[in-house]
Amino acid sequence: PKVLSFEPRYRALMKLVLANDRTFGMIGPPRGGESGDDEARMPCARHGCVCEITEVSALPDGRFVIACVARSRFRVVTTALAPAGFYVASVASPHDGEDAVGEGDDEQDDAKYCAALAEESERAVSLLEEWLGEVGRGNVGYLKQHYGGSTRALLDAAGPRPPPPVRGRVDRREAHERAEKLSWHLCQVLNPLPVLGAAEEIRPECMASDGPLARLRVISACLEECIPAVRQVAERKIAWQRMLANMMGRATRLQRMLG
Known part of the structure; x- marks a missing residue:
């Protein structure tokens, strides 16, 4: 994504990053939890990703416009506030087993894992298509402002959709990597659309997940919850458009009668 760095602390961070290897950590706010939960006491979420700056433009007023790509995930161990105002952290690899393909005890375990990945992939893609249809019907104004007026632009911004695991094929590594x-x-x-209310913010939970399954x-759980809400928005918008069209039609007929 492209990011505008405008706060003084982020300007200082960019200068430090650009003077080194052009990588930095991106992480969300804490997800909250019980009072005894470690994450509830942290200034940020427990999991984040390493981003690498691929393009940068320095503006005359000291701001930066950067383009970056995510390279890998990490788990936060400790944090500290730097004098410039941004946080620094010691990090480790994600928790044990995360992103690891692993090996099943036998071919039957591999078959179950591959089948589960294929089934969940198909379910998530099907729900996404349904969600996109409702977003396109009910949130045209937002899409016009940010994505040229179509869900196609939203999809284009994310790039080509990777192929899902092949149902019936027992290849644990291939199925895992595809999923x-x-x-x-x-x-x-x-997750460009939490601000619209068209989707929940799931990035922290996805970052903390222990694998593709x-x-x-x-x-899928997010989509199942959001589709009915977005559908209601779409239905209200369509009803309003119909009412407006009827009112305009009546006004036109009245003008003709009076004329």
């Missing part, structure tokens, strides 16, 4: 890429793609499509289930 991994697909799950992150679906998350990317969904869990991540796909997070995505």
Whole structure:
């Protein structure tokens, strides 16, 4: 994504990053939790991603416009506030087993895992298509402002959709890698729109998931919850448009009668 760096602390961060390897950590706010939960006491979420700056433009007023790509995930161990106002952290690899293909105990375990990935992938993609249809019907104004007026532009911004695992094929590594890429793609499509109310914010939960199967289930659960809400918005908008059209039609007929 392209990001405008405008706060003084982020300007200082960009100068530091550009003077080194052009990578930095991106992480969301804490997700909250019980008072005894470690994350509830942290200034940020527990999981984030390493971003690499691929393009940068320095503006005359000291701001930066950057384009960056996500490279890898990490788990936050400790945090500290730097004098410039941004947080620094010691990090580690995601929790044990995360993103690891692993090995089943036997061929039957591999078959179950591959089948589960294929089923969850198909379910998530089907729900996404339904959600996109409702977003296109009910949120045209927002899409016009940010994505040229169509869900096609929203999809184009996320790039080509990776292929899902092949149902019936028992290849644990291939199924895992396909589901991994697909799950992150679906998350990317969904999560430009939390501010609209068309989707829940699921990036922290996806970042914390222990693999593609869990991540796909997070995505599907989000879509199942959001589709009815977005459909209501679409139906209200369509009803309003019909009422407005009827009023304009009546006004036109009245003008003809009076004329």
